[in-house]
Amino acid sequence: MDYRLFRKLFFNFDPEKTHDIILRMMQEKSFQFLARKLFGSMEYHDERLKQKLFDGEFSNPIGLAAGFDKNAQIVSIIDRFGFGYAEVGTVTKFQQNGNEKPRLFRFAEEKSLQNNMGFNNLGSDFIASNLSRSDIKIPIGISIGKSKDTDLGKAIDDYIYLVRKLEKYATYLQVNVSSPNTKGLRDLENPYFVQELFGAAKSITKKPMLLKIDPDIDAKAALEVCSMAIDNGANGIIATNTSKDYSLLKHPKDFGGISGRAVTKKSMAMLKVLANEFLGQTILVSVGGIDSADEAYERILNGASLLQIYTSFIFEGPTIARKINEGIASRLEKDGYGNIADAVGASI
Numbered sequence: 407m408d409y410r411l412f413r414k415l416f417f418n419f420d421p422e423k424t425h426d427i428i429l430r431m432m433q434e435k436s437f438q439f440l441a442r443k444l445f446g447s448m449e450y451h452d453e454r455l456k457q458k459l460f461d462g463e464f465s466n467p468i469g470l471a472a473g474f475d476k477n478a479q480i481v482s483i484i485d486r487f488g489f490g491y492a493e494v495g496t497v498t499k500f501q502q503n504g505n506e507k508p509r510l511f512r513f514a515e516e517k518s519l520q521n522n523m524g525f526n527n528l529g530s531d532f533i534a535s536n537l538s539r540s541d542i543k544i545p546i547g548i549s550i551g552k553s554k555d556t557d558l559g560k561a562i563d564d565y566i567y568l569v570r571k572l573e574k575y576a577t578y579l580q581v582n583v584s585s586p587n588t589k590g591l592r593d594l595e596n597p598y599f600v601q602e603l604f605g606a607a608k609s610i611t612k613k614p615m616l617l618k619i620d621p622d623i624d625a626k627a628a629l630e631v632c633s634m635a636i637d638n639g640a641n642g643i644i645a646t647n648t649s650k651d652y653s654l655l656k657h658p659k660d661f662g663g664i665s666g667r668a669v670t671k672k673s674m675a676m677l678k679v680l681a682n683e684f685l686g687q688t689i690l691v692s693v694g695g696i697d698s699a700d701e702a703y704e705r706i707l708n709g710a711s712l713l714q715i716y717t718s719f720i721f722e723g724p725t726i727a728r729k730i731n732e733g734i735a736s737r738l739e740k741d742g743y744g745n746i747a748d749a750v751g752a753s754i
């Protein structure tokens with residue numbers, strides 16, 4: 407079956423409700439079976455795609471980006487949809503409802519989304535319990551963030567609490583100071599806060615910690631904040647979160663963050679800035695508008711060891727991770743690379 411027909415049907419329904427329903431259905435074996443029958447194989451295995459990074463065995467470089475599985479509900483089955491790893495959260499200390507609805511919008515023509523979720527999640531106790539009970543076969547990143555009600559001056563306490571509480575369940579922790587949907591959060595995306603946070607966190611945990619940055623920050627500021635993170639023990643940079651550049655869409659909302667094809671160029675540009683400075687020094691993870699094997703392979707050649715997708719999973723369907731992985735493997739073969747790691751940064 408052509409996924410576009412299915413997409414046409416479910417795009418008639420409210421985006422957030424549809425997401426919640428799909429998330430529940432994905433956990434059912436019968437749904438996984440049906441998805442395979444209707445759309446074809448969702449997994450692809452190839453030795454060349456395997457990497458060992460931060461003590462995790464990544465069977466392929468395609469991760470499910472943060473925000474899709476906020477409460478760690480599908481960590482034990484997401485590999486069946488072809489993903490090599492997943493990032494859960496963003497998790498806050500306690501449960502919070504997030505921003506007012508409606509807060510998720512589709513832009514079908516532009517294959518993009520705009521969201522103003524605001525870290526709606528069931529809180530760190532719930533997520534810790536889900537992770538401890540799940541049979542997880544893939545590396546898991548946990549994205550941590552400041553609660554809406556925590557003053558910016560006390561934000562560090564939230565992050566440290568979450569590091570202590572969740573590190574044992576994580577392959578790595580992702581520090582989110584780049585979401586546009588929590589008031590003031592991006593003010594924390596500065597060298598002083600990052601120095602304090604990574605300095606303190608790295609004395610608590612041996613787990614890798616990665617900083618996730620936004621696509622709207624200028625190159626100089628991005629390099630400053632990332633340098634400071636790396637100097638204070640960050641093990642990688644994830645670029646990028648959603649964008650507040652509303653010129654990217656024809657008819658945008660005037661709130662929230664944009665993802666999908668509209669941010670492809672911005673995300674790639676940020677990767678190049680970071681790779682020019684940090685390639686070989688830290689691990690770069692690229693996310694933002696990746697929806698094809700060509701785009702994915704370009705990111706790898708430009709310095710990304712790992713990739714993540716969110717919006718293209720919705721627009722291209724459940725076979726997208728398999729298609730991208732298959733395409734990367736065939737490009738590696740054509741270019742004579744024995745392993746994906748040999749291609750990382752080859753264009754720089």
Ligand SMILES: Cc1cc2nc3c(=O)[nH]c(=O)nc-3n(C[C@H](O)[C@H](O)[C@H](O)COP(=O)(O)O)c2cc1C
Pocket residue numbers: 471472473474476495496510519521523525549582585618646647648664665666667669693694695696714715716717718
């Ligand atoms: C509905 C929605 C919710 C998101 N929630 C989070 C989040 O909680 N934490 C986070 O770090 N990123 C979040 N993101 C950003 C994604 O992880 C990713 O960085 C961004 O969407 C760009 O990738 P994409 O173009 O493949 O979607 C969210 C994105 C969307 C669309």
